[in-house]
Amino acid sequence: KIGETQYIWKDGAFIDWKDANVHVLAHSVQFGSAVFEGIRCYATPKGPAIFRLREHLKRMLNSCKIYRMPVPYSLDELVEANRALVRKNGIDACYLRPMVIRGYGAAGMVPFDSPVEVYLPCWPWGAYLGADALEKGVDACVASWNRVAPNTIPAIAKIAGNYLSGQLIKMEALQNGFDEAIALGPDGMVSEGSGQNVFVVDGGVLYTPPIDGTLLPGITRSSVLAIAEDLGLKHVVQPLAREVLYTCDELFVCGTASEITPVRSVDRLPVGDGKVGPVTRALQTRFLDIVNGRTEDTHGWLTFVR
Numbered sequence: 117k118i119g120e121t122q123y124i125w126k127d128g129a130f131i132d133w134k135d136a137n138v139h140v141l142a143h144s145v146q147f148g149s150a151v152f153e154g155i156r157c158y159a160t161p162k163g164p165a166i167f168r169l170r171e172h173l174k175r176m177l178n179s180c181k182i183y184r185m186p187v188p189y190s191l192d193e194l195v196e197a198n199r200a201l202v203r204k205n206g207i208d209a210c211y212l213r214p215m216v217i218r219g220y221g222a223a224g225m226v227p228f229d230s231p232v233e234v235y236l237p238c239w240p241w242g243a244y245l246g247a248d249a250l251e252k253g254v255d256a257c258v259a260s261w262n263r264v265a266p267n268t269i270p271a272i273a274k275i276a277g278n279y280l281s282g283q284l285i286k287m288e289a290l291q292n293g294f295d296e297a298i299a300l301g302p303d304g305m306v307s308e309g310s311g312q313n314v315f316v317v318d319g320g321v322l323y324t325p326p327i328d329g330t331l332l333p334g335i336t337r338s339s340v341l342a343i344a345e346d347l348g349l350k351h352v353v354q355p356l357a358r359e360v361l362y363t364c365d366e367l368f369v370c371g372t373a374s375e376i377t378p379v380r381s382v383d384r385l386p387v388g389d390g391k392v393g394p395v396t397r398a399l400q401t402r403f404l405d406i407v408n409g410r411t412e413d414t415h416g417w418l419t420f421v422r
C-alpha cells in the first residue's frame with residue numbers, strides 16, 4: 117500500500133484523499149479513458165522541486181487533445197495547482213500523478229457524454245525497480261508481446277488503456293523471474309520497456325530508438341539526450357535490432373519512476389561484463405545530481421514548490 121497524503125486536488129479545490137472516488141460506471145473505468153502523468157518531486161537543498169513539470173503537463177494536455185477531452189485549465193494553472201498540492205500536503209520528495217478522466221455520465225462507449233474531471237494526487241514513492249536497481253542494475257528479458265502498431269492506439273498518449281500492453285509485458289517478466297522487460301515494436305525492432313525508454317551504449321556511442329509511433333516520448337529520455345550533449349557524448353537516435361541488446365557494451369532503461377536504471381542482463385546473457393558501465397554511470401550521476409539540486413540546473417528543469 118502506498119503512503120497516503122492528506123489532500124488531492126480535484127477540479128480546482130482540495131478534497132480529502134479518501135473522498136477521491138469514481139463511480140463503477142465511470143467511462144474511464146469501463147473504457148480506459150484516463151489520461152495521466154507521472155512526475156517526481158525531489159527534496160533539494162533549496163526545498164522541494166518538481167522535475168520538468170511543464171513538459172509533463174504539456175504531454176498530458178496533448179494526450180487529452182488526441183482523445184478530444186476538453187481540459188478547463190491552462191498549462192500555467194495546472195503548474196500552479198501541482199505546486200500548491202505539494203505545499204498543501206507538506207511533503208518534499210514525492211511522486212505526482214495528475215489525471216484527466218472521463219467520469220460518470222452516460223454508461224455507453226461514446227466518450228462525449230461523460231464529464232471530464234481533473235484529479236491531482238501525490239504521494240511518497242521510492243525506487244520503482246527496488247533499492248538496489250539504480251546501483252547494481254536489473255535483469256531484463258525481451259517480451260514476447262509486441263508494442264502497439266502505429267495508427268492503432270496512439271503510443272504518444274499517456275492514457276490508462278495503453279497500459280494493458282505494459283501490464284502484459286511486466287507480468288510476463290516478473291513471472292519468469294526477471295525484473296523488467298523490453299518490448300519490440302510490430303516491426304521487430306526495439307521499442308521500449310513496460311514503463312521506460314531504452315538506451316544502448318556501443319563503442320562509446322549512445323543509441324535510442326526514434327519516436328516511431330510504438331513508444332512514449334519520455335521526458336527522462338529527452339533529459340538523457342540533453343545530458344549526453346552536455347557531456348560531449350556522441351548520441352544517435354535510430355532503430356535498433358533486438359540482437360543489439362545482447363551485443364552492446366551497456367544498456368539502461370529510463371523513466372520518471374525508474375530514473376536511470378542500468379540493465380545488467382537480457383534473456384540471461386550478461387550486458388558487457390554484467391557490471392554497470394562507465395557511460396551509464398556518468399549519465400545517471402549527472403541526472404541524479406541535477407534532479408536532487410546538487411549541481412546547477414542549467415536547463416531550467418526544476419520547478420520549486422515554495
Ligand code: PMP
Nearest residue numbers: 311312313332334335336371372
Ligand atoms: N514509456 C512508457 C510506456 C512509460 O510509461 C514511461 C513512464 N511515463 C516512459 C516510457 C518514460 O517516460 P518519462 O520519462 O516521461 O517518465
